[in-house]
Structure formats: structure tokens, C-alpha cells
Amino acid sequence: MATEILGTTEMETEMAAESGSRNFIEMIIDKDLAEGNCTKVITRFPPEPNGYLHIGHAKSILLNYGLAKKYGGQFNLRFDDTNPTKEKTEFVESIAKDVRWLGADFEDRLFFASNYFGEMYEAAVRLIKKGKAFVCDLTADEIREYRGTLTEPGKNSPYRDRSIEENLRLFEGMKNGEFPDGSKVLRAKIDMASPNINMRDPVIYRVARMTHHNTGDAWCIYPMYDFAHPIEDAVEGITHSICTLEFEDHRPLYDWVMIECGYKSRPEEAPKQIEFAKMYLTNVVTGKRYIKKLVEDGTVDGWDDPRLVTIAALRRRGFTPESLKLFMELCGVSKSNSSVDYAMLEYCIREDLKLKKSRVMAVVDPVKLVIDNYPEDATEDVTVSNNPENEALGSRKVPFGRELYIEREDFMIEPPKKYFRLFPGNEVRLMGAYFVRCTGYDTDAEGNVTCVHCTYDPATKGGECADRKVKGTIHWVAEKTAVPATIRLYENLVDEEKGVYDEETGKVNVNPNSLVIREGFVEPSVAGAKAFDTFQFLRNGYFCADCKDSAPDKLVFNRVCSMKSSYKPV
Numbered sequence: 001m002a003t004e005i006l007g008t009t010e011m012e013t014e015m016a017a018e019s020g021s022r023n024f025i026e027m028i029i030d031k032d033l034a035e036g037n038c039t040k041v042i043t044r045f046p047p048e049p050n051g052y053l054h055i056g057h058a059k060s061i062l063l064n065y066g067l068a069k070k071y072g073g074q075f076n077l078r079f080d081d082t083n084p085t086k087e088k089t090e091f092v093e094s095i096a097k098d099v100r101w102l103g104a105d106f107e108d109r110l111f112f113a114s115n116y117f118g119e120m121y122e123a124a125v126r127l128i129k130k131g132k133a134f135v136c137d138l139t140a141d142e143i144r145e146y147r148g149t150l151t152e153p154g155k156n157s158p159y160r161d162r163s164i165e166e167n168l169r170l171f172e173g174m175k176n177g178e179f180p181d182g183s184k185v186l187r188a189k190i191d192m193a194s195p196n197i198n199m200r201d202p203v204i205y206r207v208a209r210m211t212h213h214n215t216g217d218a219w220c221i222y223p224m225y226d227f228a229h230p231i232e233d234a235v236e237g238i239t240h241s242i243c244t245l246e247f248e249d250h251r252p253l254y255d256w257v258m259i260e261c262g263y264k265s266r267p268e269e270a271p272k273q274i275e276f277a278k279m280y281l282t283n284v285v286t287g288k289r290y291i292k293k294l295v296e297d298g299t300v301d302g303w304d305d306p307r308l309v310t311i312a313a314l315r316r317r318g319f320t321p322e323s324l325k326l327f328m329e330l331c332g333v334s335k336s337n338s339s340v341d342y343a344m345l346e347y348c349i350r351e352d353l354k355l356k357k358s359r360v361m362a363v364v365d366p367v368k369l370v371i372d373n374y375p376e377d378a379t380e381d382v383t384v385s386n387n388p389e390n391e392a393l394g395s396r397k398v399p400f401g402r403e404l405y406i407e408r409e410d411f412m413i414e415p416p417k418k419y420f421r422l423f424p425g426n427e428v429r430l431m432g433a434y435f436v437r438c439t440g441y442d443t444d445a446e447g448n449v450t451c452v453h454c455t456y457d458p459a460t461k462g463g464e465c466a467d468r469k470v471k472g473t474i475h476w477v478a479e480k481t482a483v484p485a486t487i488r489l490y491e492n493l494v495d496e497e498k499g500v501y502d503e504e505t506g507k508v509n510v511n512p513n514s515l516v517i518r519e520g521f522v523e524p525s526v527a528g529a530k531a532f533d534t535f536q537f538l539r540n541g542y543f544c545a546d547c548k549d550s551a552p553d554k555l556v557f558n559r560v561c562s563m564k565s566s567y568k569p570v
Contacts, residue, residue, distance in 0.1 A: 023333040025063075025274055029071060029240060038239040038270040041073030045099060045106075046113075046229065049079050049213070050086035051288035052303040052310040053098045055324070055345075059279045062328050064242055065104035076236055077106040080113045082228045084210040092213070094303070098311040102321050113232050114214040120223045120231050121175065123261040124186055124205060128167045132260050133204065134160055135170040136187045143185075146192075147200050153193035154200045160189065174207050177220045181207050188227070190256065198253050202226060230254045230271065234263035239270040245337065248275045279331050280339040283494045284309045285508055290501070299510055300493070304548075306558045307493035307514050317490065318534050318544025318560035323349040342492065346561040353534065353542050353560075358386040358393060361431065361475040362522040362537035362557075364487050366405040369422075369476065371436060373455045374402040379480065382462070384432040387536075398523055400433050403479040405521050407539075410474045411452050413441065420472035422452060428472035431538065435460040435470060475538045482521035485555040487543070489516040528552045539563060 022030070032038050043064040047053060053061075068075035077099055081087050099106065127133035136159045138146065148154030162170075174184055186205035194200055204227035209220045223231075233241045241254070255267040264270070285291060291308060294300045303310050306317035314324070327348040331340055361384075381397035411422040422428055427437040436454040444450050459465065463473070491514050494500050498509040526535060531547035541562040550556035 024335065025067065025240070025242065025276065025333060026070070028272075028274060029067065032239070032270070032272070033071075037268055037272070040239070041068055041071035042076070042237050042239045043068045043073065043242060044076040044078050044233070044236065044238050045104070046078045046080045046232070047095050048083065048086075049081055049088065049091040049095060050083070051091055051291070052094050052312050054286045054311065055281060055284075055309045055314065056279055056286055057098075058102060058311055058324050059328050059331070060242070060244070061099055061102055061104050062325055063276070063333060065102075067240070067242070073239075074109065075104060075106055076109040076111055076238070077104075078111040078113065078232060078236065080225060080229060080232070081212070081214060082113050082223055082225055084208075084212040084222070087213050089213050094312060098315075101315055102311070102324065111232075111236060112214050113228050114212060116228075116232055116235050117215065117219055117223070119235060120228055121221075123231055123257075124171065124223075124227075125168065126262065127188065127204075127260060128164060128171060128186075130260065131164060132189050133167065133186055134162050134189055135167050135174070136160070136185050136201075136203075137183070138185075140182070143203065147197060148192070150197065154197075156192050157187070157201065160201070171205075174205070174221050175219075177209070179207055181209055183207060188253075188256070188260075190253075196249055196252055198226070198250050199256070202253060226250055226253050227257055230257040230273075231261065231263070233271040234258060234261075237271075239272065241271050241273045243273060243275055244278045245275045245335070246278075247273070251275070275335070277334050277337045279328075280337065281309060281345065282339050282341050283492055283496050283500060284342060285493060285500060290508055294508060294510075299508075306488070306490055306546075315532075316544075316547050317558050318532070318542060319345075319349050320352050323352040326351060349542065349561055353536070355387065355390045357534050357536050357542065358396075358525075359388075359536040359538050360523055360526055361398065361477055362485065362487070362520060362526065362535075362540065362543070363405040363407055363475070363477050363482075364489070364518045364520045364537070364540055365408045366477075366520055367408045367411060367449055368451045368479065369404045369406045369411075369436075369454060370451060371402050371404070371434075371454050371456045372439065376402055378402065379478070382432045396525055398432065398525070399478045399481040401478045401480050404430070404476040405479060405482060406452070406474055406476050408449070411438070411441070411449060413449070420470075421474055422454070422472070426472070427470050428474055429460075429463045429470050430456075431473055431475045432463050433461070433476070434458070434463065435465060477521045477523050481524045483524060483527045483555065485520055485522045485526070485557055486549075487518045487520045488546070488556065488558050489518065490514065490559050491516075522555065522557075526555070529555055529557075534560065536563075 045061050045064050065075045136157045146155050185203045187201045188204050190199045192200045204224050205221050251273045254273045258264045304312035304316045327345050379401045382400050383395050384398050385395050386393040415423045422438045424438050434456040436456045438454050440453040441449050442451040493514045495509040495511045502509050529545040534544045537543050542560040543557040544560050546556040546558050
């Protein structure tokens with residue numbers, strides 16, 4: 001695994017090294033505090049409540065919260081709910097839950113942009129009175145046509161020179177519902193020849209009769225994001241408005257709204273917008289419209305399907321807040337876009353769980369094993385360490401008997417070279433129990449193995465023998481005390497060979513093997529597992545009790561991630 005900070009430019013890496021590994025945002029904050037541009041750091045996470053958060057949002061949440069915590073400031077959660085057509089209370093609740101789960105404590109500071117609609121309206125009126133905004137009757141297509149291109153300047157709207165009095169009257173009429181939807185907009189009056197298209201008299205209000213999840217039908221005009229967002233920051237006293245790189249070209253408009261509406265006098269003052277690079281995971285689906293389609297057509301069983309990388313899905317699959325924090329730390333903060341392989345995320349969850357969780361025996365794809373020379377009705381307990389890497393977790397007793405279940409892949413009739421598990425004549429160690437030698441096997445009419453027969457050596461109790469060694473060790477579950485469990489084996493939702501999206505259909509290229517369901521068995525210590533209880537199933541990976549479908553009397557486990565296999569077929 002790379003030790004450098006992914007996506008960080010060489011200059012930023014050198015700056016961070018010289019400043020005690022601070023990232024470029026921390027250096028900006030240090031400078032602002034030193035120069036008196038702010039006295040207390042206040043950050044926010046400002047999601048739109050139009051879907052579930054994904055892992056990319058986790059980076060923003062943890063970054064904003066981490067900065068506030070580091071500088072002894074405060075962190076707000078604020079919903080930018082200025083577009084009621086796509087917003088739902090369901091999304092508000094899920095986002096707040098995700099932020100809390102990640103450990104980003106916003107305390108009682110849960111805010112909504114819609115709470116400031118009155119303030120935003122008054123700010124727009126101030127702009128009109130200053131001659132800095134006008135009501136425009138151009139259609140949306142005409143506004144785009146007038147805007148110009150990246151190489152050609154735009155041209156003024158024929159309504160740009162309306163008087164202040166007429167603009168005030170028309171804007172009030174917009175608010176009072178006197179005009180049809182889409183018939184009029186309020187635009188900032190800036191510069192249609194600006195090289196930055198965002199500054200070419202952008203729309204800041206539109207007429208739209210939409211029922212809002214928070215304000216109901218109180219408003220029939222709604223502010224545009226670029227106008228609303230800086231006002232929200234100003235009202236809340238945000239000092240550093242941290243956003244992703246696609247908003248870099250919007251920063252001049254952010255400062256223009258702040259200054260012209262009277263919230264600050266110069267760009268250097270707080271609130272200050274700072275942009276950082278998004279984090280991209282390879283071969284995953286993060287687009288909300290794509291996820292929505294997968295949910296609607298039943299490809300996945302909701303926004304929290306464990307194959308997705310929404311925060312809710314990662315939580316359900318068994319990822320921990322600590323693993324996501326480690327992942328974000330390894331990815332770093334920079335101005336350079338970069339892609340990170342999903343394998344790094346799996347590395348982080350393994351690192352977090354390996355010393356915390358018990359290692360138990362579970363057979364995912366069972367085949368029966370009978371020890372023919374073991375007493376037929378006898379049972380005994382064998383002692384097994386809960387985690388050999390963490391002695392503090394202690395040990396447990398596991399029932400052992402004549403009839404066991406083992407993994408089907410742990411037996412082969414005709415094995416390849418370097419296969420050290422069971423095959424006719426070969427001896428292996430049953431983990432924590434005895435050495436057994438394969439003496440035969442039974443098959444059904446189709447030739448499928450239904451039972452493996454062995455003999456055991458009583459002198460090898462505990463799985464050790466001074467006078468001989470075996471190369472293979474396999475796990476097992478005693479048939480008499482085995483606990484049935486449904487085991488979900490997850491792979492990447494995306495067909496990696498085809499890429500994430502099919503350009504012709506606009507759909508996700510779904511891996512048909514992204515979910516394999518097995519009916520297996522777990523040892524008795526796992527019985528009664530509750531939602532989110534996580535174990536390492538020896539040699540199979542980490543598994544988490546599903547929070548929706550698992551119950552003490554019907555266990556369902558999701559594979560969080562696999563273990564590295566000691567055997568790789570040719």
C-alpha cells in the first residue's frame with residue numbers, strides 16, 4: 001500500500017512536511033487566526049436532502065468536523081433544502097443518522113436553509129434597492145442563449161435596465177404568487193462579459209409552486225443554491241465554508257453575494273470558501289439517480305443495500321466509523337483529484353477489526369465429515385483462543401463430536417499440487433481439536449460429495465503432535481450443536497470488466513455474482529447474535545449480523561470483507 005498521501009501535489013506534500021504534516025486547509029485557518037480574520041473556527045456540513053449520503057460525503061463530514069474539533073470550534077449540520085422537488089423528510093432523517101454514526105457531533109446545531117428564507121428574501125430586496133438585481137422575463141432557454149460561451153461574452157437581458165421601483169414591485173408580485181411558474185426570475189446584475197460564466201447575471205430566485213418538506217406552501221419563490229448558500233453561512237457565523245473543487249469557479253459569486261448583501265466587506269474576511277478535491281472510489285456507484293434506479297428496479301434492496309457505498313449501506317454491511325476515519329486519513333486532503341481502489345477501504349476495516357473481534361468457526365458451504373473411529377455418542381469441549389493477536393479477549397470452549405461440518409472446498413477427490421487440505425489419504429489438523437486422515441467419501445447419483453470419512457488420532461488432542469507435522473489446518477462446526485445461519489457473500493456490485501456505466505443504456509453494469517447466498521452453520525458461541533454484532537469467521541472473512549433481516553432465532557450475516565486466501569487455484 002502506498003505510504004504517500006493520495007492525490008496530494010508535490011508542493012502540498014512539501015508544505016505539509018514543513019508545517020508538521022498540516023494540510024493546506026489547516027494552513028489557511030492558521031493564517032486567518034493569526035491575522036484576525038476570525039477568532040473561532042466554525043464549520044458545517046451542508047447536504048441537500050435529496051438522497052442518501054455516500055462515502056464521498058463521509059470525507060466532507062469528517063474533514064469539517066475534524067477541523068472544528070482540532071481548533072476548539074464548532075460544527076453545524078445544515079440542510080441546503082432550496083429545491084423541494086427532490087427533497088424528502090426520509091433523506092433528512094437518514095443524513096442526520098449518518099452524521100451522528102460517523103461521530104461528527106453537531107450537538108443541538110441542526111439547521112435548515114429554509115429557516116432563512118425570510119432573511120434571503122430581504123437580502124434580495126437589498127440587492128434590488130442597490131441596483132444590483134433585476135427581474136427578468138426571459139425563458140430558461142433564452143437565458144442560456146444570452147449567456148454566451150467560454151470564448152464569447154454574453155449579452156444583456158432586455159429587462160436588465162428596469163427601474164428599481166419596477167423590480168421591487170415585480171419581485172414582491174413573484175413572492176405573492178401573481179405570476180406563473182417559470183415566467184419570471186430574479187437575476188443578480190454583475191457583468192455579462194465576465195470571463196467567469198457564473199458571474200454573468202446569474203439567476204438567484206425563481207417562481208415555483210412546490211410544497212416544501214419544512215415550510216409547506218408558505219413560499220412560491222425559492223432561492224438558487226449560489227445565492228442561498230453564502231447567506232446561510234453568514235447567518236450561522238461559518239468561518240470556513242469548505243466545499244469540493246467544482247465550486248471553485250463559484251467562489252467569486254460567493255464573495256459577491258456576501259459583500260453586496262452586507263455580510264462582509266472584503267473576500268479575505270469570514271465566511272471564506274475553500275475548495276478541496278473529491279475522493280473517487282474505483283468501480284462503485286455513487287450517482288444518486290443511478291442508485292435510485294437500482295432501488296426502483298429491485299436490483300438492490302434499498303439505499304442501504306450492502307453492495308452500495310452509501311454510508312447507510314456501509315454501516316449495514318459492517319463497516320465501522322473508525323475504519324472510515326482511517327480511510328480518509330490515508331486518502332488525505334488536497335487540491336488534486338484522485339481515485340482510490342476499493343481494496344484500500346477493505347484494508348482499513350480489517351485493520352480496525354483484527355484486534356477487536358473474536359475469531360469463530362463458521363462453515364459457509366457445508367459438507368459433512370464423519371470421524372469413523374470416534375466414539376459414536378461422545379462429545380467434548382475443546383479450548384480455542386478468541387483472538388490469538390489479542391490475548392485480552394481470552395478463550396472459549398467449543399463442542400466437538402463424531403460428526404462435523406467442514407467447508408466443501410476443504411475436500412477434493414483429485415487435488416492440484418500444493419493443496420494441503422483433505423483428500424484421500426491426506427492428514428490435516430482440525431483446528432483446536434485433532435489430526436484426522438481421510439479414508440474415503442460418499443457421493444450422490446450426480447457424483448457430488450455428500451460425506452467425507454476420516455479417522456482421528458487421540459494422541460493429537462489440541463491439534464498438536466510432537467513426532468509429526470501436518471501442513472493443512474481446517475475449521476469445522478460440530479453437527480449436534482451447529483447453529484444454522486444464512487450467509488451473504490458480497491462482491492462488487494459493478495461488473496469491473498465492463499466498467500461502472502453502460503453508455504448506451506445509461507444503466508449500471510451489474511455484476512451478476514455480486515450477491516451469493518449460502519445456508520451454513522456457525523458454532524454455538526455465535527447463537528443469539530444481535531444486529532451489527534461482528535465476528536471473524538475463520539478463513540472466510542469478517543461477517544456482521546444484518547440489521548434488517550437477522551434475528552436471534554434466524555441468523556443472517558453479511559460478509560464485510562474476505563480474508564487473504566492461502567490457496568489460489570491455478
